[in-house]
Amino acid sequence: MKRIFISFIAIFLLGIASIGAQTTEGTEFWVTFGQNFSLTPLGYDFQIRIVSSHASTEGTIYFTNLNESKTFSVGAHEVYTYTLTNDQKLAVYNITMGITDYSVHITSNKPVAVYVLCTTGFLGEATNILPVTALDTAYYQISYSPFAPIAYNDAYAVVATENNTNIYHNGTILPGMPIHAGQLYYRTLNSDMTGSYITANHPVAFFALNQFAAIPFDNNDARSGLMQQLAPVSTWGKNFFVPVSHITSDRVRIVASQNNTNIKTLTGGVMQTDVPGAQTTLTNLQKGEFVELKISETGCYIEANKSVGVCSYLTSEFLSISSPAQCWIPALEQKVSYTLIAPFIPNFPTSLNTHHALVCTPTATKDNTTVSVGDAPPTALTGGSWIENVAAQMSFYTMPLTNETAAYTFSNQKGLIILCYGGGFNASYYYLAGSAMRDLDAAFYANDVHFQDLEENPFCEHEVLFRAEIDGLHPDPESLKWFIDGVEEIPARDQLEWSKTFATGEYEITMWVRYETNETVSKTGILKIESCGTSTGFYANDVYYEDLPNTTICTKNVVNFRAEIEGINPNPGSLKWYIDGVEEIPAQDQLQWSKELPTGTYNIKMWVLFENNQDIIIESTLKVELFWVKIRNIQH
Numbered sequence: 001m002k003r004i005f006i007s008f009i010a011i012f013l014l015g016i017a018s019i020g021a022q023t024t025e026g027t028e029f030w031v032t033f034g035q036n037f038s039l040t041p042l043g044y045d046f047q048i049r050i051v052s053s054h055a056s057t058e059g060t061i062y063f064t065n066l067n068e069s070k071t072f073s074v075g076a077h078e079v080y081t082y083t084l085t086n087d088q089k090l091a092v093y094n095i096t097m098g099i100t101d102y103s104v105h106i107t108s109n110k111p112v113a114v115y116v117l118c119t120t121g122f123l124g125e126a127t128n129i130l131p132v133t134a135l136d137t138a139y140y141q142i143s144y145s146p147f148a149p150i151a152y153n154d155a156y157a158v159v160a161t162e163n164n165t166n167i168y169h170n171g172t173i174l175p176g177m178p179i180h181a182g183q184l185y186y187r188t189l190n191s192d193m194t195g196s197y198i199t200a201n202h203p204v205a206f207f208a209l210n211q212f213a214a215i216p217f218d219n220n221d222a223r224s225g226l227m228q229q230l231a232p233v234s235t236w237g238k239n240f241f242v243p244v245s246h247i248t249s250d251r252v253r254i255v256a257s258q259n260n261t262n263i264k265t266l267t268g269g270v271m272q273t274d275v276p277g278a279q280t281t282l283t284n285l286q287k288g289e290f291v292e293l294k295i296s297e298t299g300c301y302i303e304a305n306k307s308v309g310v311c312s313y314l315t316s317e318f319l320s321i322s323s324p325a326q327c328w329i330p331a332l333e334q335k336v337s338y339t340l341i342a343p344f345i346p347n348f349p350t351s352l353n354t355h356h357a358l359v360c361t362p363t364a365t366k367d368n369t370t371v372s373v374g375d376a377p378p379t380a381l382t383g384g385s386w387i388e389n390v391a392a393q394m395s396f397y398t399m400p401l402t403n404e405t406a407a408y409t410f411s412n413q414k415g416l417i418i419l420c421y422g423g424g425f426n427a428s429y430y431y432l433a434g435s436a437m438r439d440l441d442a443a444f445y446a447n448d449v450h451f452q453d454l455e456e457n458p459f460c461e462h463e464v465l466f467r468a469e470i471d472g473l474h475p476d477p478e479s480l481k482w483f484i485d486g487v488e489e490i491p492a493r494d495q496l497e498w499s500k501t502f503a504t505g506e507y508e509i510t511m512w513v514r515y516e517t518n519e520t521v522s523k524t525g526i527l528k529i530e531s532c533g534t535s536t537g538f539y540a541n542d543v544y545y546e547d548l549p550n551t552t553i554c555t556k557n558v559v560n561f562r563a564e565i566e567g568i569n570p571n572p573g574s575l576k577w578y579i580d581g582v583e584e585i586p587a588q589d590q591l592q593w594s595k596e597l598p599t600g601t602y603n604i605k606m607w608v609l610f611e612n613n614q615d616i617i618i619e620s621t622l623k624v625e626l627f628w629v630k631i632r633n634i635q636h
Helices: 002-016 086-090 363-368 451-456
Strands: 026-031 045-052 057-063 068-074 079-083 098-100 104-120 123-129 136-140 154-160 167-169 184-189 197-208 213-217 220-224 237-242 250-256 263-267 269-271 290-295 300-314 325-329 336-341 352-362 370-373 386-389 394-400 408-424 427-434 442-446 463-470 480-484 497-501 505-514 520-529 537-540 552-555 559-564 575-579 592-595 600-609 615-626
Touching: 026 123, 026 197, 045 057, 045 068, 068 079, 104 336, 104 427, 123 408, 263 269, 290 300, 300 427, 325 408, 336 427, 352 363, 352 427, 363 386, 363 394, 363 408, 442 451, 442 505, 442 520, 451 505, 451 520, 463 480, 463 505, 537 600, 537 615, 559 600
Parallel strands: 123 427, 325 427, 552 615
Antiparallel strands: 026 104, 045 079, 045 104, 057 068, 057 104, 098 184, 104 123, 136 197, 154 184, 154 197, 167 197, 213 220, 237 300, 250 290, 250 300, 263 300, 269 290, 300 325, 336 408, 352 394, 352 408, 370 408, 386 394, 408 427, 442 463, 463 497, 480 505, 505 520, 537 559, 559 592, 575 600, 600 615
């Protein structure tokens, strides 16, 4: 009975917090840059930061305009920094509206996280780069008003990832279409374009690139360019927690993706009624409309009835320790069990001198959050303290990042989202560092595991409960169909929830949806059912851990421990042993070890980290009695 319980716990943890196939990590990326202030690109430091995960990685950085490639290699848990040459800066920096090929194409043989930085003097902007697997065909611009007294513009760039791509702004095709992979359209306007709807016939990468925004701070404001890659509408959600940085009070914009959107819950945010273009009500928002909030020191919890997009902004007083910066905030449904980041280290003279990770995780399990720097073992977070938001049941922690060359890996099995920001005299940056990028517009779950995570999370249980979550489902019959290996499951038609018992094996599960607009879409996941045995367990003197509570070990001197594990992570520190809560340091990474134990009862715990970076704890009770032999004293 205990063995089944342990297997269930392992699968449950993997399911709810899987790294999944859809995250901010990947093997193919597209990026471009837009005008920042009025300087030429030669006056900026442009960096590409590539952070490796658990294996050494090789790849290529290709500059489309120059037809020029640079190869790179980076070790496990390390960081590769590429600084652009002057020619390359000119080949990626958009100034004039229209079509260019000012793009960079980054590919790698193993998953990496990619970030870019643009900084000089008192200006600095950065963004994460989304992998191609996270891109889609529909986006909304989320930006801010450009600084009016001088002729600066709001702007965005749309990068094509496939040939024959057509791009539309609010339904109108842009001039010069179609464009091809590596080409992009850079659009500018001398007013805030927040709420503009940008669509394409093939997946594209979308960047908000305000040239010089003026964001209010009390009765003053400061100005800076904005740069943030935005996520597609298909990844938007309904539940959000927005933390705050330690250096400024922050603002938040919420953009509706559908008509009749209501913000049902708003805790920790005060609506700003004097923002040009913003709505002054939280109800009946139409698609593309937005509201703006100023949020409290404990963050802001947002719940909507339909999917919304959320961005947070650093604000600043003139000549302070930061400047305006923009960050995409993913929905709480986009938590992951781990993510890796690295701080930016500018090469040009700059006032940026502090770099921080902003870690968000459920309050109930916040103390389980760990960080590894490079190959070092996981430790508790340091340099800050947890701040709790009661309404969201979430907490956040600001941790300084000081190591310039190693990757920081943050982990929590109950899920986390990582943001990053940096500051200095009148300069700052802010961006999403790590989360999932799951499809949420029409998604299904199997035993609470998102369909895009199923393949990496096999089930031990054979009975599977399916659940659909769909925005805008058509009300008529035959608007929702389910297929197993291409054959419709007729009893499940139009059912948002249904269950089925599967034999051991692999199955292709497809959900077909018809929206109220009569558009249709299909979502597919790979379900794996396994016969889970005793591939992970341990023995004490050849007694299996499940049987130990009912066994007394009699020993003359020592107890011999032995682990049987499949799929253990090859890195050091992936196997740990504990006796009564205290780690047995000499036994770390030892499949077999021994210890002398006096008579008594002990709690034995084995912690294992697997190749997929998921972990499990197996524990049992050990009873020991010393073996005594009586010897008669015979005198001669």
